[in-house]
Amino acid sequence: MTPGRLPGLRRLHHSTFSAEAxxxxxxATTVSVxxxxxxxxxxxxxxxxxxxxxxxxxxxxxxxxxxxxDRSTDGTAAAAANAGAAVVRVPRMARSESGKGVAxxxxxxxxxxxxxxxxxxxxxxxxxxxxxxxxxxxxxxSAVGFVKGAYRRPLAGVPGEGGRVTELAAKPLLELLHxxxxxxxxxxxxxxxxxxSLIETLSLPADYGVDVALLIDVARRIGLEAMAEVDLxxxxxxxxxxxxxxxxxxxxxxxxxARVGDGVEAPLGRPLWRxxxxxxxxxxxxxxxxxxxxxPSVVRPEGPVALWPANGRPRERDETKRAxxxxxxxxxx
Numbered sequence: 623m624t625p626g627r628l629p630g631l632r633r634l635h636h637s638t639f640s641a642e643a644x645x646x647x648x649x650a651t652t653v654s655v656x657x658x659x660x661x662x663x664x665x666x667x668x669x670x671x672x673x674x675x676x677x678x679x680x681x682x683x684x685x686x687x688x689x690x691x692d693r694s695t696d697g698t699a700a701a702a703a704n705a706g707a708a709v710v711r712v713p714r715m716a717r718s719e720s721g722k723g724v725a726x727x728x729x730x731x732x733x734x735x736x737x738x739x740x741x742x743x744x745x746x747x748x749x750x751x752x753x754x755x756x757x758x759x760x761x762x763x764s765a766v767g768f769v770k771g772a773y774r775r776p777l778a779g780v781p782g783e784g785g786r787v788t789e790l791a792a793k794p795l796l797e798l799l800h801x802x803x804x805x806x807x808x809x810x811x812x813x814x815x816x817x818x819s820l821i822e823t824l825s826l827p828a829d830y831g832v833d834v835a836l837l838i839d840v841a842r843r844i845g846l847e848a849m850a851e852v853d854l855x856x857x858x859x860x861x862x863x864x865x866x867x868x869x870x871x872x873x874x875x876x877x878x879x880a881r882v883g884d885g886v887e888a889p890l891g892r893p894l895w896r897x898x899x900x901x902x903x904x905x906x907x908x909x910x911x912x913x914x915x916x917x918p919s920v921v922r923p924e925g926p927v928a929l930w931p932a933n934g935r936p937r938e939r940d941e942t943k944r945a946x947x948x949x950x951x952x953x954x955x
Contacts, residue, residue: 630845630846630847631805631846631847631849631850631851632759632766632849632850632851633850633851633852633853634755634758634759634850634851634852634853635755635852635853636751636752636754636755636758636852636853636854636855637751638755638758639754639755639757639758639762640754641676641677641680641681641683641750641754642681644683644754644757644758644761644762645681645682645683647761647762648683648761651736651737651761652685652686652734652735652736652737653683653684653685653686653735653736653737653738653739653757654684654685654686654687654688654729654733654734654735654737654738654739655673655677655684655686655687655688655738655739655741655753656687656688656689656690656726656729656730656733656738656739656740656741657669657670657687657688657689657690657702657707657729657740657741657742657743658690658692658722658725658726658729658740658742658743658812659689659690659691659692659694659698659702659725659743660691660692660693660694660698660725661694661695661696661698662694662698662743662744663694663696663697663698663700663701665743665744665745665746665748666689666698666701666702666705666743667701667702667704667705668705668748669705669741669743669745669748670687670689670702670705670706670707671705671706672748672749672750673687673750673753674687674705674706674707676750677750677753677754678706683753683754683757684739684753685734685735686708686733686734686735687706687707687708688707688708688709688710688729688732688733689702689703689707689708689709689710689743690709690710690711690712690725690726690728690729690732691709691710691711691712692711692712692720692721692722692724692725693712693720698743699711702743708732710728710729710732712724712725712728713728720828721828721829721830721832721873722812722829722830722832722833723826723827723828723829723830723831723832723835724826724828726740726826726832727826730818730821730822735818736817736818736819737757737760737761737815737816737817737818738815738816738817738818738821739753739756739757739814739815740812740813740814740815741753741812741813742812742813745857745858746858747856747857747858751854751855752771752813752854755771755852755853755854756769756771756813756814756815756852756854757769757815758852759850759852760815760816760817765847765848766848766849766850767816767817767820767840767844767848767849768814768815768816768817768820768840768844768848768849768850769814769815769816769849769850769851769852770806770808770809770811770813770814770837770849770850770851770852771808771811771812771813771814771851771852771854771857772806772807772808772811772851772852772853772854773807773808773811773813773853773854773855773856773857774855774856774857786867787810787867787870787871787874788808788809788810790871791871791874791875792809792810792834792874792878793809795875795878795879796809796834796878799878799879799881799882800838800841800878800881800882802841802846803837803838803841803846806837806851807851809833809834809837810833810834810874811833812833813854813857814833814836816840820840820843820844821836823843824836824839824840824843827873827876827877829873830869830870830873830874831873831874831875831876831877831878832877834874834877834878835877835878835880835881838877838878838881839881
């Protein structure tokens with residue numbers, strides 16, 4: 623599944639673990655499953671229902687399910703709440719910088735588990751082993767702090783043709799610029815689990831680059847020896863047209879390039895968002911057993927001082943400092 627082998631990285635298969643055994647092994651550790659979602663009414667309810675019935679009610683492996691609704695225009699919030707999830711919305715004050723990273727940051731602030739599992743809300747063949755496989759290394763080995771999902775991705779039924787941004791943008795750049803994580807099969811996978819104590823020390827890019835940024839930052843923070851990759855089988859999801867993939871690819875490239883060198887900078891001057899825990903309500907959505915509040919979420923931009931002066935507004939880049947080719951060179955072009 624991956625080229626070669628990288629020393630120190632644990633590679634496992636989801637079948638190694640069972641929900642019952644993990645529930646018995648977790649002791650006092652609490653588990654939150656979080657799903658960032660935008661316009662996923664068709665799939666999010668079934669995913670939540672599967673987790674609730676098989677992992678919350680049946681074995682007690684998962685303690686809470688949180689769906690973060692990121693500006694959906696369909697019935698995503700209601701579908702998730704009716705299936706049994708606690709639903710929160712991305713706060714209005716953050717919507718100018720909304721994106722997957724913002725939704726994940728909201729999930730961290732609104733969830734309570736010692737271990738957080740992130741799953742994408744558009745998976746069409748979701749099964750409970752996705753969560754079980756991701757939790758296995760964390761609950762069985764205290765030395766593991768981060769688990770990334772790996773899987774096969776078909777495109778329109780053709781095996782191995784999915785993951786176009788992964789194969790054409792992420793992997794080539796990682797091989798060149800971040801070889802320490804280049805051997806992960808799916809560097810952009812939204813299926814990931816990690817300890818709260820780890821993710822709360824990190825800053826998350828606001829956009830789609832969050833998955834690869836998290837991978838790079840975690841590897842730098844804890845090393846490959848504390849990371850694992852779990853084969854989850856085949857993953858089928860909504861394949862987007864190329865016109866929608868370009869912004870995603872741009873975010874991924876920006877996150878990878880911003881992490882070249884020793885520092886981690888806000889991509890091109892954009893903020894890194896963190897959210898303080900608070901309660902947010904979902905207008906029009908109802909759910910049994912969920913605690914709803916009305917307090918606003920506190921958001922603060924974080925990034926290099928040079929990019930974020932005291933007034934909190936990013937400085938305009940000085941376009942006059944761009945290198946300009948000599949006139950003779952331009953003429954030859």
